[in-house]
Each structure stands twice: as C-alpha cells, then as structure tokens.
Amino acid sequence: MKKFLFYFFILLLFLIFTTAADDQTLPGDIVVFGGGFDGCAAARSAAAAAPDRKVLLVIPEPVRQLGGIGTVGGQNFTDIRLWQGQVVTQGSFGRWFAKAGQFYNTDRMAQIIAADLSQFPNLKIVYSYDLEDLVVEEQQIKELKLRSTYRNLKGEVVWGPGLQRVPGQVFIDASVDGRLTRLTGNEVSTGRGDWPAALLPEEETLSVARQQAATLMFQVKGVKTPPKAARIADWEFVRDAKGSWGLAGGKQAFLSDPKVIAFNEQYGPLGFALKPVNAAANGKDSDIWWVNGLLVFDVDARAHRRDQGSRRYPSDLLPGQRTVDQAWLQAREFLQNPQFLQALRQLKVQDPATGQWYGFEQVELAKDAQGLPVVGEVMYIRESVHSPLAGKTGPGTENSRYAVTTREAQMAGPSSAGADADNYPRRIGLGYYMMDINAFIPEDLKASGAYDWPVTKHLRPDWQREGGQPKNPVYLPFEALLPSETTNLLVPGYAAGISSFAWAELRVLPNLAVLGDAAGVAAVRSLKEKKAPGQLDQKDISWVQEKLKAFGARLEK
Structure with a gap:
C-alpha cells in the first residue's frame, strides 16, 4: 500500500505540473531535441553565439536533469583516450570535464551542465516532452508537436496529457534514437547494416541489421x-x-x-x-x-x-x-x-x-526506497541509426555513403595527411577513442571459439589486418551533421552521418559533445546568413570554425 501511495503521489504531482502547461506554443529560432551531452552542448553554443536568438532545448526523457546517459543514465566513467598526452575533445565537454573530473557524481555533473546553460537568458529548457508528430513542408520542418511523458507504476515511459507546439527555423536532432531525423523522412541505416556483407549474418543482409548491445x-x-x-x-x-x-x-x-x-x-x-x-x-x-x-x-x-x-x-x-x-x-x-x-x-x-x-x-x-535496484533512468544505448550522405545504403557501403567512413576513423593521420585529409577544410572538431564494439548477439562473446574480450577484432578481422585501433584523432567534417533530405535540420546525435563501425569510436559522450558544439554554432550561421545548413559554403564554415575555437574547441592535431 505504501508503494502504491508513493507512486500515486508522484503521478499526481506530474499531472498537476504538466496540465498547467497544456496546449502551449513555444517558439524557438533554434530548437534542440535531446538532453544528452550533445544536445546540451548544441544549445549552449547556439545561445552563446547568438544572444539575440531564442534557443529551446527539449528533453524527451521523463527526467528533470540535463546530461542524458552521462547523468541520469549513470554512465559516469568518462570515456576519454589521451592523444600525445592530451584530451582532444574540448569545447563544452572540456569545461564540464575540468569541473567534474573523469569519474564524477552524476548529480554534480548535471548541476555543472545546468549552471553552464543557465547563464544564457535566451535559452529555455522544456523537460519531459517527446516528439509525437511534426509539420514538414518542402523538406523543411515547420513545427514539432510534443507530448509530455512520465514513467508509470509499471515502470514504462508513457504519454501524459501535456501538449506543446514548437515552431522553429533551425532544428537540431541530438536524440539517442534518431527520432527527429527518422520521423522527418530522412534516409537512415539501422545498426551495422553498412558492414561488408560477408561479415553479417544472412538475416541481417536481407532485413534490418542489429544494433550494438x-x-x-x-x-x-x-x-x-x-x-x-x-x-x-x-x-x-x-x-x-x-x-x-x-x-x-x-x-x-x-x-x-x-x-x-x-x-x-x-x-x-x-x-x-x-x-x-x-x-x-x-x-x-x-x-x-x-x-x-x-x-x-x-x-x-x-x-x-x-x-x-x-x-x-x-x-x-x-x-x-x-x-x-x-x-x-x-x-x-x-x-x-x-x-x-x-x-x-x-x-x-x-x-x-x-x-x-x-x-x-x-x-x-544499492536499493531504492521500494527495495528495487538503483539503475539509470535511461538505458545506455550504444547505437541506433546512421545518416548517409545521399541515397540508399546497405551492406558494403561503410566507406562510400557516410561523411565519416570506417577507413577515415581507423586510418586518420597524425596531421592533415591521413585517410581523413579531405575532411580538413570543413572540419568542425576532432573525434578520438577506440573502435569499441560491445557485441551484437550473445554468440559474439565466443566469436573466437571461446569467451574473449574485446570482441572487435573477432567480428572485424579485416579491421585487425589493417592495424587495429586508430592511432590518431579523426577530423570530423561539417557534412557529418547533415541528414539526407531535410534542409533545416542538423544532426549531432546518434543519427549523425557516421558509418556503423566508425560510430564504434565516435559514439562516446565527449565526441558527441564536440558534434553538439558544432551543430549549435552552425545553426546560428544558418540563421544569420539566411541559408539552409547544407548551403553553407567554405566562408561560412570558416566562420563556424573561428567561433568554435573562440568557445574553446580544438580543431587541429
């Protein structure tokens, strides 16, 4: 009975809160969808770069904290890999990291991010509203239709009664599931569907491919x-x-x-x-x-x-x-x-x-007041979908259809002369970690014939033959932020234009924050020049690069 009354009280408070905000229209010049490190970085950089513009940050999960997987999700072991003794993922992440440390209290990190964002009066945050529908005209998003969410007595995340209409000019998808990118009608590949066909189970070459565990x-x-x-x-x-x-x-x-x-x-x-x-x-x-x-x-x-x-x-x-x-x-x-x-x-x-x-x-x-294990409020999702540059994707397209290819991630050079050299002029940051696959099916744990870890070398023997782990950071090009169709959308989240195996390196939170910073600044440039993001030329990209450097980003190896 006590357990029931506790959850009933929580639900009552939620309904009171959300009902007060029913059927509102919340316009934003720049609308960021997703409250993880990437979304928070995008909102922060956009608000800083354009104090005269309204920035709206939408948190789809039923929580009232910023940081997503890195805070409410419990992933407080920061995945960094030093290069020449330095952390190369700077900008927003660098500021948060300097204050929180590598192994941090999750509430403290959420507070650090909130304090960083709170200094901008043009930035508004909407908590616990997910995308239910949207209005798209001529490949442009005109409006998001959001509905409140909460976790019910069973523990499921369900729709609430609150409704919000969000018109905007430039939208940023920093979601974990690529929700805004997918529902806008852009082409995406799911999971490892772009791997060489010979390395995929037959069912995944004929249908949808699996995502990492x-x-x-x-x-x-x-x-x-x-x-x-x-x-x-x-x-x-x-x-x-x-x-x-x-x-x-x-x-x-x-x-x-x-x-x-x-x-x-x-x-x-x-x-x-x-x-x-x-x-x-x-x-x-x-x-x-x-x-x-x-x-x-x-x-x-x-x-x-x-x-x-x-x-x-x-x-x-x-x-x-x-x-x-x-x-x-x-x-x-x-x-x-x-x-x-x-x-x-x-x-x-x-x-x-x-x-x-x-x-x-x-x-x-550790147990909560109801005697249940204390767990992350959100799942630690490692992979969902990926945006190709254009056209259909499928097995064998990992090095031809994406702004960041598998080869570029693995064979990036120590300067501007590696496999990622073509990305240098339009670079918007550096990405660096290990190409780390956490298995797709349980059998992957015994891919060598016996239990072994990590599994990357067994699932991708071609990668092993090419030299294994990346030795250098990869230049992240602006094109990694562009979906295939929607002209006023930028994608620094899980649906970014990165092949599945390159994603095994770039999926960690510091790299996502780098993409988020770039998306926020690029959105501002798009508005200032009255150009769709995909129309930004080299002069515009140079402006974005200078602004990012002014905000503490690192763009050089």
Whole structure:
C-alpha cells in the first residue's frame, strides 16, 4: 500500500505540473531535441553565439536533469583516450570535464551542465516532452508537436496529457534514437547494416541489421580498491584529478571463471550477459559506484512501447527484439536474480605483493526506497541509426555513403595527411577513442571459439589486418551533421552521418559533445546568413570554425 501511495503521489504531482502547461506554443529560432551531452552542448553554443536568438532545448526523457546517459543514465566513467598526452575533445565537454573530473557524481555533473546553460537568458529548457508528430513542408520542418511523458507504476515511459507546439527555423536532432531525423523522412541505416556483407549474418543482409548491445547501468556499494592507484593483472584502479575512483577489469574472470562462464552460458540465450566491467565511484569519497557490466541484447533503440500502433513505431523489428521499455524493465528485474550478484562477485583480483583481494567480491546492490535496484533512468544505448550522405545504403557501403567512413576513423593521420585529409577544410572538431564494439548477439562473446574480450577484432578481422585501433584523432567534417533530405535540420546525435563501425569510436559522450558544439554554432550561421545548413559554403564554415575555437574547441592535431 505504501508503494502504491508513493507512486500515486508522484503521478499526481506530474499531472498537476504538466496540465498547467497544456496546449502551449513555444517558439524557438533554434530548437534542440535531446538532453544528452550533445544536445546540451548544441544549445549552449547556439545561445552563446547568438544572444539575440531564442534557443529551446527539449528533453524527451521523463527526467528533470540535463546530461542524458552521462547523468541520469549513470554512465559516469568518462570515456576519454589521451592523444600525445592530451584530451582532444574540448569545447563544452572540456569545461564540464575540468569541473567534474573523469569519474564524477552524476548529480554534480548535471548541476555543472545546468549552471553552464543557465547563464544564457535566451535559452529555455522544456523537460519531459517527446516528439509525437511534426509539420514538414518542402523538406523543411515547420513545427514539432510534443507530448509530455512520465514513467508509470509499471515502470514504462508513457504519454501524459501535456501538449506543446514548437515552431522553429533551425532544428537540431541530438536524440539517442534518431527520432527527429527518422520521423522527418530522412534516409537512415539501422545498426551495422553498412558492414561488408560477408561479415553479417544472412538475416541481417536481407532485413534490418542489429544494433550494438545496450546496457542498464546500476549501483553497488562495497567495491574494494587498493590504497592508491594501481594496475594489478588485468585490473586498473585509477583516481582522477578530483580524487574519485574509477576501475576497469574482470577480463580474466570473464574468460575463465567457472561461475561467470556458467552464468553467461545460461543467460546469454535469454539476452543478458556479464562482461568485463568499468565502474566509477559516484564522486569523491562515495561508497556508491555506478557499474557498466550488464549487456542487454536485442534492444531496438527505435522502438518505444508508447509508439506502438503509430507510424513512429518501426515496422521492421527482427524476431525477439525488445522495445527500450521492455529492456529497461527486464534488465532491472534481472539484476535481482541471485545468480547475477554471485557472478558479479567473481570479478575480483588478488594483489600478489600483499595477498589482498580488490574489486567486487563483497559488493551489494544499492536499493531504492521500494527495495528495487538503483539503475539509470535511461538505458545506455550504444547505437541506433546512421545518416548517409545521399541515397540508399546497405551492406558494403561503410566507406562510400557516410561523411565519416570506417577507413577515415581507423586510418586518420597524425596531421592533415591521413585517410581523413579531405575532411580538413570543413572540419568542425576532432573525434578520438577506440573502435569499441560491445557485441551484437550473445554468440559474439565466443566469436573466437571461446569467451574473449574485446570482441572487435573477432567480428572485424579485416579491421585487425589493417592495424587495429586508430592511432590518431579523426577530423570530423561539417557534412557529418547533415541528414539526407531535410534542409533545416542538423544532426549531432546518434543519427549523425557516421558509418556503423566508425560510430564504434565516435559514439562516446565527449565526441558527441564536440558534434553538439558544432551543430549549435552552425545553426546560428544558418540563421544569420539566411541559408539552409547544407548551403553553407567554405566562408561560412570558416566562420563556424573561428567561433568554435573562440568557445574553446580544438580543431587541429
């Protein structure tokens, strides 16, 4: 009864709040859809570059915090990779990173982003409104039709009663599912559908391709760390500049521990697996850690329960694929399986010098007031759709149809002379990480014949032959922000013009923030010059580049 009254009270407050805002019209010169690092960076840069223009930031998830996967999603282990000893993803991300650290308290990061955006009076934020419909005329978006969302008693994200009409001039899609790009009618490829046909399962060459496995971040307490930062066997324990702990490890247990193997053998076919973890304390001196370790397979990021029966719902789901709502609910329930905690506790390492054990041997799941595991409010989605430059895509098009190709990402040069050299004149930032695939199906975890990690080299032997991980950052061209059809839309989110395998590198939040900064400034230039974004010439791009550099972005290697 207490549980029912709690949720009823929350629902009542939500209805009171949203009803007060029913049927409003909220015009914006620049409308940003998506509240992750990319969306927040886009809104911030647009507002800073054009203080005389109205910027509207729409948060589609049923939360009242900024930052998306990087805050309410629990992914507080910042995926950075130093190049020549430096972080190359600067601009908005660089400012937030400097204040929060690499392993941060998620509420603190949300506050940092909110404070950064709050300095601009021309920037308005609308929380918990998703795209229900839109008006498009002659390949231009005229208006978004938004409806409120909330999480119901079952835990599903559903439509609420609040309605908002949002006319605008330039729109920015920073969503995780490419929702605005897709529903506007632009051509997109789903998942790894552009891979070489010989490397795809036959069903994915004939129908829609799979997307990378998702994850539901969860909290634990009781992680044991050594007295100071250390590398012990396959484990790395690190403290950031703020004094907060992060760790990565568990590969050896994943490969050979009988309990972990038995767990994955039993539950992999059901769509869940435990992988080597990365985890971070929820800020300095916190005993609460966010853990990235549970793979959730067969999640189609395009599919939401609230869209069923409408044109918004994808008609080409593969058999057995789940909606995002189903995945979130099932993963949260799965965490309560005693066998999961038993397997998780095998992720530990003994220091040969002291005999002490570190890691997850004694962890417990953190629970909320209702006794449920504390998890991210949103799924950690790794992939959804990708925008081609023009025309149809399909197997074998990863190096011909995208603004950032697989070859450019892998073979980028140390200066302007690598495979990405043609991107240099119209570059709007640098992207850098590892080409990191977290598997598409459970069988990928044994692609070599036995459990192995990471799986990238086994799924893409051609990549391995070409040299493996990128050695240099890739120049990100302005064209990566352009969809195939809609003329007043910019896309720094998951639907950006990046091939699926290049996305394996560029999907991490710092790179997305770089794209977001560029989209915000490009939207301003588009308005100032009264040109569609796709019509911006080299003079316009040079203006965008100078403005980005003034905002702290890094455009040179």
